[in-house]
Each structure stands twice: as structure tokens, then as C-alpha cells.
Amino acid sequence: MRTVVNIILVALLASSLSAVQAQASAAAPQRVEDKKCGEFSQAGRYDCFSKLHAKSTVSLKKAEAAALQKIAQWFENDRYKNIARTTMRSAGVAFVRYREAKCAFADSLRGGAIGNAHEISRLACLGAANTERALELKRYTDHFPPD
Known part of the structure; x- marks a missing residue:
């Protein structure tokens, strides 16, 4: 009898955790880039994501210089x-490789999408990755003296 009660408790706990996870993922906000560009047609989305990608590239370069x-x-x-500078540059090279692989994988999940869908997906991913990296560099060096 005790085993049956334990099994029922585990099942109830697992189902309640699944429900909480489903609610959290449903309530998770979209990326800022998706919100900004989502209202456009495909051609407009392409232009929007191209601009956001270019802006994120500039922001990343500035964040690297500031760091x-x-x-x-x-x-x-x-x-x-010197160790910090060298390892930061090394991490930057590794980040570029990671970003390209990550975005290629994300794009591959678009399957047989048509039009600019693959390029839009790639630009969105690259822009988001650049923005995340710029914020990461800022977070790592925030405790250093101001400029």
C-alpha cells in the first residue's frame, strides 16, 4: 500500500511540475528583436533584422573596446x-565560432521554409547572440573602474 501511495505522489508531483513548466514557457516574453520586427511583411522583416544585426555588431565592437x-x-x-586581454580575445574568437554554429543549427530547424525565411532567421539569431555577448562583457567588467 505504501508503494502505491508513493507512486501516486510522484505522479502528482510530476504532473504539477509539467503544468508549471508549460505555464512558464507560455508566459515567457518574446525576444525584443522578434517584437520589433514581427509586425512587418517578410521583406520588411528582412530589412528590420538586417538593421538590428548591423546595430548589434556595432554594439558588440563597442562592448569589446570598453572591456x-x-x-x-x-x-x-x-x-x-595581459592574461585577461589574451583570454578575452580568445573567448571572442570562440564566441564567433559558437555563434555561427548556433545560428546555423537554429536556421536548420526552419526546414523547407521559403523566401527570405532562412536569412531572416539567421540575422535574428546573429543579432540576438551579439546583443547577449555585449551584455555579458559589460557584466564581467562592470566592477572595474569607470572610463
Whole structure:
């Protein structure tokens, strides 16, 4: 009898967790880029995502430059500053490879989509990844002295 009660409790717990996860994913906000560009036709979406991708690329370059500048101002031994700069550049190269692979995978999930759908998907992914990386660099170097 005890085993049956335990099985029922586990089943109830699993079903309630599934319901909570379903509600959380349904309530999760769309990416900002999707909200900004989602109202356009396919051609308009392509133009919108192209602009957002270009803007995110500039933002990422600025974030990288700001991070390097903060490292240069870091009140730390030059040896550690050099290590930080080198590893940041290495991480940047790895990020580019990761971003390309991630966005290629996301695009592959579009299947036989027609028109600009594949390119729109790729641009949206690249823009989002750039934005995430820029925020990550800022978060890592926020504790450094101001510019």
C-alpha cells in the first residue's frame, strides 16, 4: 500500500511540475528583436533584422573596446591584465565560432521554409547572440573602474 501511495505522489508531483513548466514557457516574453520586427511583411522583416544585426555588431565592437579599456585601467599587476586581454580575445574568437554554429543549427530547424525565411532567421539569431555577448562583457567588467 505504501508503494502505491508513493507512486501516486510522484505522479502528482510530476504532473504539477509539467503544468508549471508549460505555464512558464507560455508566459515567457518574446525576444525584443522578434517584437520589433514581427509586425512587418517578410521583406520588411528582412530589412528590420538586417538593421538590428548591423546595430548589434556595432554594439558588440563597442562592448569589446570598453572591456579592453576597463582591463587597461584595472588596478592589477600587468601580468594579470595581459592574461585577461589574451583570454578575452580568445573567448571572442570562440564566441564567433559558437555563434555561427548556433545560428546555423537554429536556421536548420526552419526546414523547407521559403523566401527570405532562412536569412531572416539567421540575422535574428546573429543579432540576438551579439546583443547577449555585449551584455555579458559589460557584466564581467562592470566592477572595474569607470572610463
